[in-house]
Amino acid sequence: MAQTLKGTAAADHLTKAQKPVKTIGFLVLPNFTTIGFASAVETLRIANMAAHQILYRTVIIAANHDPVTASNGMRVLPDYAIEDAPDLDILFVVGANPIVSDHSSRPLLNWLRKLAHQHIPLGGICTGSHLLARADLLKGYRCTIHWEDIEALKDRFPGIIISNQLFELDRDRYTCSGGVAAMDMILQLVAREPNGSEIAARAAELLLCDRVRGAREQQRVPLRSKLGTSQPKLSQVVAIMEANLEEPVGLDELAALNDVSVRQLERLFNKYLQRTPSQYYLELRLSRARQLLLRSESQVRDIALACGFASPAHFSKCYSRFFGLSPMGERKKGALQ
Structure with missing residues (x-):
């Protein structure tokens, strides 16, 4: 999903040193949650605007080249299938709502394991953590998932560490509870980069986000x-x-x-x-x-x-x-x- 930047001729100290573009992949599963997906993708787009240069390129990946239907009925055409996906700097799995175990085919799980072996950071949005757990890629990591699915994840995978926080950034595993928490997680990742704090703050302003929530904040389960x-x-x-x-x-x-x-x-x-x-x-x-x-x-x-x-x-x-x-x-x- 290529992004272009318009009207960015204004001089800015953030543009003095051009930075390599990071390619961020989003693996969308059938019945994926649109709000978590959009919150992440749009935050990266706005970060590009805030930086006055392209820092992040986002691509949509699926198990094959067929359109993928979201939980709200919207259909998305992937840019790539897993067999021809480009080199990635990060991959986020955008999980299904509700969780459907049939989505975790052997080729898909093997592909995720291959990326992990290549030391590509992996993330989960909403129930995306469930697929990472099925691929045996969350052992020894702190992770999170939407509060509705915490107990199910604990029961299914008793060996992993699950928190009730909005998101978890543990080494090369980035998981969030879904919804607008994906925006908070992406802003925190942006802030980690050189000059990232300023870019993240400006992006939050453009997003009309009056407070960026931190990784230590918990989901509030009504x-x-x-x-x-x-x-x-x-x-x-x-x-x-x-x-x-x-x-x-x-x-x-x-x-x-x-x-x-x-x-x-x-x-x-x-x-x-x-x-x-x-x-x-x-x-x-x-x-x-x-x-x-x-x-x-x-x-x-x-x-x-x-x-x-x-x-x-x-x-x-x-x-x-x-x-x-x-x-x-x-x-x-x-x-x-």
Whole structure:
């Protein structure tokens, strides 16, 4: 899918050193998700505009030369089939929605393994992670997938590391949860290049993206999607918890406010959320603390108080136990990304 650039005669310091064009391939599977595909491709096009030169060339690849139908019914004509695909700098697999295992034919899996053997970075958009896992190309890597498919991926491939984050950039594997998270992931990859931070910032402005989300941000799984409409009491309790992170509400009061006993509340949390009410409340507070650590310059002690912890020491102990590193370690790690 060749791209041309118009009206870019204006002098700019970013154009002083012409950079080699990177060829980014998008392997589209039947029933692929259009929003994730478009979010990635358009972000690369806008990055070219922001840089006032062609930095990225995008090509569409399929199992063969036949048109590929997306999940919304749109048909896309591939530029190449896997047997005649050009040399690539990165390949993204744009997954099907819902996942269809029949798409993972032996030639397709072998082609992906060949690219991995050639040290070509591989990525997955939405359920694209599933195909990479079927090709045995995610072992030892952190990856992600849309929250609706996390449990299915865990069950099918117990040996891989799956997170609930918007996207994961782990060495030469780039995976995202789909939707507009593909834009965030591409912007982060652009920012890694020389002069990339400025190009990514300008591209975000052109995309009317007021905030580029980082790799450490988690997908927010709506509780109603987990529970449906069958547990209004539980949803109400969680809503109260979310609204009272700085001054946590006691379990007795939560139960009384929702006309249930403490024992009933504990049973509801255990059955539908596989946690005690206290554990769930603590996770909400720690998740909020993580957001503040990565997205604000607040002192750790102030974040601890804002998330309902009596002391920085107690906060640090809980945080380290849950996330595997201290609050300051989290902040330092985030600054390096």
